[in-house]
Amino acid sequence: MRRVRGISKAATLIAPALAAALILSACGGGGGGTSQNSDALTGTGPITLVQGKDTSGNRHNQIDAWNKMHPDQKVTLIELPEDADTQRQQMVQNFTAKTATFSVVDVDVVWVAEFAANQWIEQLPEAQIPTSSYLAPTLETAKYFNKLYAVPRASDGALLYYRKDLLTAAGVTNAPTTWADMTAACKKVQAKQPSIGCFTGQFSKYEGLTCNFSEAINSAGGTILNDQGKPDVNTPQAKAGVDFLVNGFKDGYIPKASLTYKEEESRRAFQDGNLVFERNWPYTYAKFGATDGSSKVNGKFAIAPLPGLNGPGVSTLGGHDLAISKFTKNKLTALNFIKFLTGQAEENNNLQATSEAPTWASLYDDPALVAKYPYLPVLKQSILKAKKRPAAVQYQDVSAAIQNAATDALTGAKTSDQALAELQTKLTQLLAK
Known part of the structure; x- marks a missing residue:
């Protein structure tokens, strides 16, 4: 999930008992299974790539490389706002208008089901994609009813960033594996530096809150949906x-300001030296390690798996896939450009330029890369053990219900018991449609 625009934002992961209920509402217009044959991806010429803001600048570099090699098939980058909800809204508006403006769309992994079911994106020729090269969880996010509608571009598993220098100075030798370990470490650090905050994540009311809320539940042994x-x-x-x-906000080990944090706000708080711990995606690793003076934590931080109630926690699976709009022209160019961006060479390029999580499994085991990016083994395990967000065609309604419940609980508007009871009822109603 570089950022959850998210994380991410999987349809074949719909449990069998849920699939029947979903297909009635999802496929009323013919469903994703009746997509135009992928052999009909024809036409070469200029296209667009549509994604969230290119904060690293590397997408421009990759597009420049493509354009130099294909001067008659140039790609133009269309940058949408940073937050996931606005990105999805603008994509949906474009799709429903059936305009050809958007060609290749960079989508959160949880949008694939909705976009495929509404026949907004093309089914892709799986035989032309090196599917066996990808981490298995990332490939599954790109499918809908076992058919490929996108190609994994970046995966995401959450990491715990921490101030190793502060823990060492406070006599804490190991990264925390439980929430109790983490809060105890904070108290030791704060005994020496009372002004520093303990922990933050992404708790603003948007898709990132769905990820953080789900992680907390999964990391305590709970779940949003069961195996059925x-x-x-x-x-x-x-x-x-x-x-x-809830107790974090009440007791102060999660700063109140965190209720307004998305990925970038929480990243800046940690990068500016205001926190001991932060939960975020791997893209922030490069930001924290910047040597241009923008990071106050360069050389002072380390990474670890997320902590949980009784041991290591469980990340929400994030990431982004590339899909082709049903309504664009020059679809063969679009397909070839996707192959270029998601090939091993460009995945390696993007990792080294941005620290985003690659989708090619081999890159996580490359000794040279691991030496340069020591978080890769931790990240690989985070992704392989991650839990998906509830896979539903009406995912936005499901996510909104989770966000409402989370906000009510975190702000104290409702008790956790009340929020969870109401969420149970709301999800039952939504998934029965």
Whole structure:
């Protein structure tokens, strides 16, 4: 999930019991399974790539490289705002208008089901994609009813960034593996530096909150949906996860300002030296390690798996896939450009330029890359063990329900018991449609 625009933002992961209910509402217009044959991806010429803001600048570099090699098939970058909800809204508006403006769309992994079901994106020729080269969870995000509608461009597993220098000075020798370990370490650091905050994540009311809230529940042994695809969020395990966050705001180990944080706000707070711990995606590693004076934590931070209630926690699976708009021209160029951006060479290029999580499994085991990016083994395990967000064609409604419940609990508008009970009811209604 570089950022969750997200994380991410999987349709074949819909549990069998849920799929039947979803297909009635999702495929009323013929469904994703009746997409135009992928052999019909024809036409060469100029195209556009549509994505969130290119904060690293590397997408421009990659496009320049393509354009130099293909002067008659130039790609123009269309940058959307940073936040996921606005990106999705603008893509949906373009699709519903059936305009040809958007060619290749960079989509959060949780949007593939909706876009495919509404026949907004093309089914892709799987035989032309090196599917066996990708981390298995990333490939599954690109499918809808077992058919390929996108190609994994970047994966995401959340990491715990921490101030190794501050922990060492406070006599803490190991990264925390539990929430109790983390808060205890904070107290030791704050005994020496009372002004520094303890921990933050992304708790503004947007897609990132869905990821953080789900992680807390999953890291306490709970779940949003059970193995049968039915809501199962009103449980003691889920409450334990939510209470970790609720108590964090009450007791102050999560700063109140975190209620306004998305990825970039929380990244800046840690990068400016205001926090001991931060939960974020791997793209921030390069920002924290910047040597141009922009980072106050360069050389002072380390990474670890997310902590949980009784041991290591569980990340939400994030990432971005590339898909082709049903309504664009020059679809063969679009397909070839996707192959270029998602090939091993450009995945390696993008990793080294941005620290985004690659999708090619081999890159995580490359000794030279691991020496340069020591977070790769931790990140690989984070991705392989990550849990997906609830896969539903009406995902935006599901995510909105989770965000509403989370906000009510975190702000104290409702108790965690009330918020979870109401979320159980709301999800049951949504997934019964």
